[in-house]
Amino acid sequence: MTIASKQYEALTEEKAIALAQSLYPFPEGAELVCREIGDGNLNYVFQIKDPKSGKGLIIKQALPYAKVVGESWPLTLKRATIEANALQKHSEFAPGLVPAVYAMDEELAITVMEDLSHLTIAREGLIQGAAYPKLSEDIGEYLGRTLFHTSDFALHPFEKKRLAVEYSNPELCKITEDLIFTDPFFNNDTNDYEPELQATVEAIWNNGPLKLEAAKLKFSFLTEAEALLHGDLHTGSIFASESETKVIDPEFAFYGPIGFDVGLFLANLIVQSITRSGEERQVIVNHIERTWEVFSTRFSELWDREGIEAYKDTADYKEFILEKIFRDTLGFAGCELIRRTIGLAHVKDLDSIEDKNLRIRLKKKALQTGQTLILKRSELTTISAVSGLLEELKQ
Ligand code: SR1
Ligand code: MG
Numbered sequence: 001m002t003i004a005s006k007q008y009e010a011l012t013e014e015k016a017i018a019l020a021q022s023l024y025p026f027p028e029g030a031e032l033v034c035r036e037i038g039d040g041n042l043n044y045v046f047q048i049k050d051p052k053s054g055k056g057l058i059i060k061q062a063l064p065y066a067k068v069v070g071e072s073w074p075l076t077l078k079r080a081t082i083e084a085n086a087l088q089k090h091s092e093f094a095p096g097l098v099p100a101v102y103a104m105d106e107e108l109a110i111t112v113m114e115d116l117s118h119l120t121i122a123r124e125g126l127i128q129g130a131a132y133p134k135l136s137e138d139i140g141e142y143l144g145r146t147l148f149h150t151s152d153f154a155l156h157p158f159e160k161k162r163l164a165v166e167y168s169n170p171e172l173c174k175i176t177e178d179l180i181f182t183d184p185f186f187n188n189d190t191n192d193y194e195p196e197l198q199a200t201v202e203a204i205w206n207n208g209p210l211k212l213e214a215a216k217l218k219f220s221f222l223t224e225a226e227a228l229l230h231g232d233l234h235t236g237s238i239f240a241s242e243s244e245t246k247v248i249d250p251e252f253a254f255y256g257p258i259g260f261d262v263g264l265f266l267a268n269l270i271v272q273s274i275t276r277s278g279e280e281r282q283v284i285v286n287h288i289e290r291t292w293e294v295f296s297t298r299f300s301e302l303w304d305r306e307g308i309e310a311y312k313d314t315a316d317y318k319e320f321i322l323e324k325i326f327r328d329t330l331g332f333a334g335c336e337l338i339r340r341t342i343g344l345a346h347v348k349d350l351d352s353i354e355d356k357n358l359r360i361r362l363k364k365k366a367l368q369t370g371q372t373l374i375l376k377r378s379e380l381t382t383i384s385a386v387s388g389l390l391e392e393l394k395q
Pocket of ligand 2: 040041232237
């Protein structure tokens with residue numbers, strides 16, 4: 001569906017209702033209600049619903065600046081098109097694991113999509129102690145399918161390179177390059193942390209070997225166009241329930257290293273595991289292990305069944321690729337853990353801990369885990385070695 005285009009203007013709740021009425025066959029006389037429910041850093045998200053019939057939809061609009069900072073940080077509206085297209089591209093390979101897109105408009109920078117309000121943002125649910133039994137199975141499937149099918153192992157090189165051009169996303173990549181790979185490792189103004197972390201943070205800035213590894217990981221992110229990534233796969237980019245999982249928000253999508261998506265998701269689970277104890281913690285550790293198992297099994301099975309690379313049956317090549325992805329995954333997870341603790345964009349899992357001593361202790365643990373993952377990523381060769389590390393660091 002297309003929308004009669006007009007010049008960009010930020011939607012209000014009233015305008016979002018009018019737009020929804022023009023797009024969706026709500027029942028005659030329906031009295032629609034609209035709420036702005038966006039809690040991300042960048043966009044408006046309007047939920048428009050007919051309370052009587054329960055029918056609804058979501059209109060997401062990109063702002064010409066980063067909401068989290070304000071108008072002083074201009075941001076391309078092109079990201080809305082990237083997001084709508086990535087949702088549709090990923091749904092080709094992981095149907096049911098992303099929301100249906102009903103319409104999009106480049107001028108207004110909006111995507112109209114399926115209402116997922118019966119689900120909860122996974123980060124919020126996890127903070128409340130939810131277990132989400134399907135989360136790792138579903139995300140492992142999503143990762144295995146989307147990343148394999150958009151890689152050179154599945155696509156003709158012309159199509160892969162066409163997609164890499166279509167999903168060129170320099171402005172959003174620059175945010176990641178700065179906020180994940182650069183700023184937290186230097187004394188940069190964007191960093192944000194409690195004074196109690198000063199000594200730990202300075203130790204990061206002064207750790208030469210750690211910075212060398214962060215630089216290598218940044219170089220991978222800058223140069224390795226392996227697959228069409230989601231690009232920002234944290235637990236706030238996932239809607240979930242006991243029985244359903246939907247991946248949203250791929251506005252950072254671009255062709256990058258496969259381990260980046262896997263690593264971001266695992267890092268956000270690791271943060272959650274750090275805040276939990278006992279059986280509840282084990283639920284998250286199981287999710288961490290299961291995500292890697294499902295991802296690598298699916299990727300491997302698709303390689304065998306549908307791979308088109310001439311070398312696909314060459315002894316040890318698939319294992320070499322999966323080992324590379326695993327190593328990258330751990331390194332990227334380490335960078336995400338550090339930036340979510342001391343960088344510009346934090347996570348509620350840690351920041352909402354009211355007891356200050358506990359919060360600082362857990363943040364130090366997140367920083368220590370992040371550094372170990374970056375520095376030891378070549379030695380930690382299995383996902384159970386990662387669980388072992390989390391167990392060691394849990395004290
Ligand atoms: C200014 S944007 C900050 C963060 O929010 C997004 O969700 C990305 O994670 C980005 O790094
Ligand atoms: Mg987002």
